[in-house]
Amino acid sequence: MKKIWILFFVAGLISLSLPAQNEQGIIGKPQLKLNSDVMTPEVLWSFGRLSDVQLSPNGKTILYGVSYYSIGQNKGNRDLYVTTLKDNNTTQLTRTAVGELDAQWRPDGKKIGFLAASNGSAQLWEMNPDGSKPIQISHIEGGITGFKYAPDQSKILFTKEVKLDKTVADIYPDLPKASGRIINDLMYRHWDTWVDTYSHVFVADYDGQSLKNVTDIMEDEQYECPMKPFGGMEQVNWTPDSKFIAYTCRKKKGRAYTLSTNSDIYLYSLKNKQTANLTKGMMGYDIDPVFSPDGNYMAWESMEHDGYESDKNRLFIMNLTTKTKTQYTKAFDQNVHNLDWSKDGKSIYFISDWHASDDIYRLEITSGKITKITNGIHDYTSLVTNGKQLVATRMSMSMPIEIYSVNAKNGKATQVTFTNKSILDQLTMGKVEKRWITTTDNKRELTWIIYPPHFNPDKKYPALLYCEGGPQSTVSQFWSYRWNFQMMAANGYIIVAPNRRGLPGFGTKWNEEISGDYGGQNMKDYFSAIDSLKKEPFIDENRLGAVGASYGGYSVYWIAGHNLNRRFKAFIAHDGMFNLESLYLETDEMWFVNWDLGGPFWDKQNKTAQRTYAEASPQRFVQNWNTPILVIHGQLDYRIPVTEGMQAFNAAILLNVPAQFLYFPDESHWVLKPQNGILWQRTFFSWLNKWLK
Numbered sequence: 001m002k003k004i005w006i007l008f009f010v011a012g013l014i015s016l017s018l019p020a021q022n023e024q025g026i027i028g029k030p031q032l033k034l035n036s037d038v039m040t041p042e043v044l045w046s047f048g049r050l051s052d053v054q055l056s057p058n059g060k061t062i063l064y065g066v067s068y069y070s071i072g073q074n075k076g077n078r079d080l081y082v083t084t085l086k087d088n089n090t091t092q093l094t095r096t097a098v099g100e101l102d103a104q105w106r107p108d109g110k111k112i113g114f115l116a117a118s119n120g121s122a123q124l125w126e127m128n129p130d131g132s133k134p135i136q137i138s139h140i141e142g143g144i145t146g147f148k149y150a151p152d153q154s155k156i157l158f159t160k161e162v163k164l165d166k167t168v169a170d171i172y173p174d175l176p177k178a179s180g181r182i183i184n185d186l187m188y189r190h191w192d193t194w195v196d197t198y199s200h201v202f203v204a205d206y207d208g209q210s211l212k213n214v215t216d217i218m219e220d221e222q223y224e225c226p227m228k229p230f231g232g233m234e235q236v237n238w239t240p241d242s243k244f245i246a247y248t249c250r251k252k253k254g255r256a257y258t259l260s261t262n263s264d265i266y267l268y269s270l271k272n273k274q275t276a277n278l279t280k281g282m283m284g285y286d287i288d289p290v291f292s293p294d295g296n297y298m299a300w301e302s303m304e305h306d307g308y309e310s311d312k313n314r315l316f317i318m319n320l321t322t323k324t325k326t327q328y329t330k331a332f333d334q335n336v337h338n339l340d341w342s343k344d345g346k347s348i349y350f351i352s353d354w355h356a357s358d359d360i361y362r363l364e365i366t367s368g369k370i371t372k373i374t375n376g377i378h379d380y381t382s383l384v385t386n387g388k389q390l391v392a393t394r395m396s397m398s399m400p401i402e403i404y405s406v407n408a409k410n411g412k413a414t415q416v417t418f419t420n421k422s423i424l425d426q427l428t429m430g431k432v433e434k435r436w437i438t439t440t441d442n443k444r445e446l447t448w449i450i451y452p453p454h455f456n457p458d459k460k461y462p463a464l465l466y467c468e469g470g471p472q473s474t475v476s477q478f479w480s481y482r483w484n485f486q487m488m489a490a491n492g493y494i495i496v497a498p499n500r501r502g503l504p505g506f507g508t509k510w511n512e513e514i515s516g517d518y519g520g521q522n523m524k525d526y527f528s529a530i531d532s533l534k535k536e537p538f539i540d541e542n543r544l545g546a547v548g549a550s551y552g553g554y555s556v557y558w559i560a561g562h563n564l565n566r567r568f569k570a571f572i573a574h575d576g577m578f579n580l581e582s583l584y585l586e587t588d589e590m591w592f593v594n595w596d597l598g599g600p601f602w603d604k605q606n607k608t609a610q611r612t613y614a615e616a617s618p619q620r621f622v623q624n625w626n627t628p629i630l631v632i633h634g635q636l637d638y639r640i641p642v643t644e645g646m647q648a649f650n651a652a653i654l655l656n657v658p659a660q661f662l663y664f665p666d667e668s669h670w671v672l673k674p675q676n677g678i679l680w681q682r683t684f685f686s687w688l689n690k691w692l693k
Helices: 002-011 254-259 485-490 508-512 521-533 551-560 580-584 590-597 607-615 618-624 642-654 674-692
Strands: 014-016 032-034 049-055 061-070 075-084 090-092 101-105 112-118 121-127 146-149 155-162 198-206 211-216 236-238 244-249 264-269 275-277 286-291 297-302 314-319 324-327 337-341 347-354 357-364 370-372 379-385 390-396 399-406 413-415 432-438 444-450 461-467 494-498 539-549 570-574 629-634 659-664
Touching (some): 049 379, 155 211, 254 590, 264 286, 297 337, 432 521, 485 494, 494 521, 521 551, 539 551, 570 674, 590 607, 618 642, 629 642
Parallel strands (some): 357 379, 461 539, 629 659
Antiparallel strands (some): 101 112, 198 211, 264 275, 347 357, 432 444
């Protein structure tokens, strides 16, 4: 069965012409003609990936990028597009082999700035709004990683990596080929990279042709902005008068850095070159400053507790004259993200997750009233306003990100871009159903059910329990290029995806009921969901599998040790935590394991930690494993190191449990290369088909 299934894909379920390219290897939009109307890995990797939406200063034209991937070349490329809001007239601006990033309008709207490679490093370029006459603006040694124009256009801030620590070659110049590292403190690697440099914010004079008089506003500080691993240019901003730069930073080093999430927002004065900490004394993450149009107020996202990376994300506003801080979401038991001021400064729009859908909300500053604007089965992912309407990006389990125009009063959304229409028109997607399940403690748990395309209620289907990662990330209406629910359903499986305990979007209490309780109620929530659904006449309860990554991979390992009566017949765990004691000393961010596991395993007085390691660590129950398991892990995963996957696979083999190990030497916590992504999908379904079909 396994060999037949692989040949099925090699033979080609689709007829796929190679992405458009010239002699330089430019990757463009592929021309797809499907021989079947269901998803395949090749089709999944053919979707254009839209991102980074920017609205022109006059509010009439949208600038954005789209990435396409070539399976044959095993790489992707990104080009820039503009679309007019009035008539949805779309124009492709760039067709190069280097890929253009971080594109944005110059404040006067007469130029578009963007990053593109030049002599091996990314530099700032500009072009006309129609894509003509591109010229290179910056010539910064080592390249830059992001930029923003000053509102008055007199300066440009940019970020770049700076080397501040001595390497072996610096210490021993006579050993230029030595590859070793001398490490004296913690936080020496981060998710998928070693900490060799620090990202700093620079400012330079700009005359419309070049950058001059460059200044590092962080000087020789061994700190970073944006913050690793996921921070971007949203963490840096100009004040409307172009006199100050606000930036997000956690000014800690080594051991102190890895134990704390306490970041602050700093305000740098271009006039006196002094820096002030605006959020001193606020102990959690403080990030992403945005200023009111008149420059009198600053809004930002803030977490309360130091060391808790999944704390409630609150909305704060500061009066910059009095330095008074006001929290506007005390009674709003949800997270806030993507803050954007209205043009009149009277409101702030933001995105918040509630009951596994991300929608747009509006805060009225004077009254403090929060209103939900949009409503539906979808996830909004970004927004910006032009004063009359909202321009937002949206996705769902059945469609990747596209741009929408949203009426700010009634929430009515109109699709603006149709990047993947030619592919979607040829596909039949499975039905997505929302269902509320009663848990063992009599609570209500929202569970998504995704049905196979052409679902027949008279048939019996195998089912997959999807275990979410995070641990605190919602099973919302996300579109994934690996954990794609429509991809799973297209292979003939019913997908059961519960929003178990520990996920946001259901109130703070629900979200917090996982920390220090990894093997507790959230695991019972998984069982509640699958046990309820397996009673359906169209699900074969003798063909159930459980799959997941990260905390979802941990969940699979834990369930494998508690698989009473062999409820499940197959498992797949990707980048999962297997041995919590070894993980504690192998992971990169110590605040994560201290908060979620309760602390170090050697602290015998800490009852929470001792209970976690005794009752929640999967290796404690590995002697109970009796079900086939596929283990997947990447060598470059420093958050959950590859040794966790190796321990799990080795244990299974020694216990005579059927097992397979899919190892990626060049992938991290994610699988980002096209051919590796397709290999992942083929191995995933080959394993499931072998044991469940």
